[in-house]
Amino acid sequence: MSGGETGLAQYVDTTVSVITNDGRTIVGTLRGYDQATNLILDECHERVYSSKSGVEQLVLGLYVIRGDNIAVIGEVDDDKDASIDFSAVRAAPLKPVTH
Amino acid sequence: MLFYSYFKTLVGKEVTVELKNDLAITGTLHSVDQYLNIKLNNIRVVNEQKYPHMLSVRACFVRGSVVRFILLPPGSVDVELLHDATRREARGG
Amino acid sequence: MATEEDNTVREPLDLIRLSLDEKVYVKLKGERELRGKLHAYDQHLNMILGDVEETVTMVEIDEETFEEIIKTNKRMVPYLFVRGDGVILVSPPLRS
Numbered sequence: 292m293s294g295g296e297t298g299l300a301q302y303v304d305t306t307v308s309v310i311t312n313d314g315r316t317i318v319g320t321l322r323g324y325d326q327a328t329n330l331i332l333d334e335c336h337e338r339v340y341s342s343k344s345g346v347e348q349l350v351l352g353l354y355v356i357r358g359d360n361i362a363v364i365g366e367v368d369d370d371k372d373a374s375i376d377f378s379a380v381r382a383a384p385l386k387p388v389t390h
Numbered sequence: 391m392l393f394y395s396y397f398k399t400l401v402g403k404e405v406t407v408e409l410k411n412d413l414a415i416t417g418t419l420h421s422v423d424q425y426l427n428i429k430l431n432n433i434r435v436v437n438e439q440k441y442p443h444m445l446s447v448r449a450c451f452v453r454g455s456v457v458r459f460i461l462l463p464p465g466s467v468d469v470e471l472l473h474d475a476t477r478r479e480a481r482g483g
Numbered sequence: 484m485a486t487e488e489d490n491t492v493r494e495p496l497d498l499i500r501l502s503l504d505e506k507v508y509v510k511l512k513g514e515r516e517l518r519g520k521l522h523a524y525d526q527h528l529n530m531i532l533g534d535v536e537e538t539v540t541m542v543e544i545d546e547e548t549f550e551e552i553i554k555t556n557k558r559m560v561p562y563l564f565v566r567g568d569g570v571i572l573v574s575p576p577l578r579s
Binding site: 367371 | 447
């Protein structure tokens with residue numbers, strides 16, 4: 292077994308959740324990417340986590356995110372995502388990545 | 391190339407990737423590239439109570455540059471093979 | 484002759500090559516330390532260690548006395564890949 296496709300092709304036109312190096316979570320539709328992991332995210336919004344109140348959603352629109360500032364790109368299960376009551380989710384924001 | 395080649399032999403095995411933001415993700419290794427970017431399937435976050443940020447995520451791509459550690463499955467570490475490969479690499483480069 | 488060449492230490496990485504299969508001490512960014520057997524490394528100091536003990540040191544300030552409280556967390560990991568960019572220093576074989 293030599294491994295699967297390493298690129299992000301299989302995530303294109305699906306909902307992804309991107310964790311940035313400063314600890315933010317941005318959810319949107321992946322429209323494109325390149326070798327440096329720069330991303331085009333369409334119709335995206337930020338999910339702001341807080342330990343004091345539920346998750347707040349901020350509408351961002353169309354974003355290009357620079358690869359150097361990306362930690363994780365998650366493939367979102369849309370059904371599961373829709374079943375989560377984010378207003379009831381309380382969690383401290385993620386820590387920034389420290390190099 | 392040593393670790394790129396080594397991680398390719400771990401495809402299909404379960405690993406835990408610990409990131410430089412303290413998030414730890416366990417999943418089946420799907421693929422790795424020359425930058426040691428990693429793709430995991432069937433993921434779960436270690437300590438989901440504290441980190442519910444990826445509850446609806448089933449698979450993910452982790453950028454190699456944000457990896458701190460990767461916890462390896464003990465059964466897939468051939469120590470002798472690693473020693474030989476390391477000595478070969480040390481001579482070559 | 485080959486042996487002589489293998490044991491010559493001219494560059495830092497030569498010293499690390501001689502530590503293969505030996506217990507080493509690795510200091511990492513973020514107040515982290517590792518002690519374990521060195522099984523593999525490359526020119527970036529990416530490494531695989533075995534039977535690793537990780538120590539994380541945290542300093543907390545007591546809210547009332549403002550005293551520094553030093554806490555250490557330890558854990559054991561059977562096999563650990565360490566990304567080289569977090570490595571501050573590698574110290575060759577430990578006696579213990």
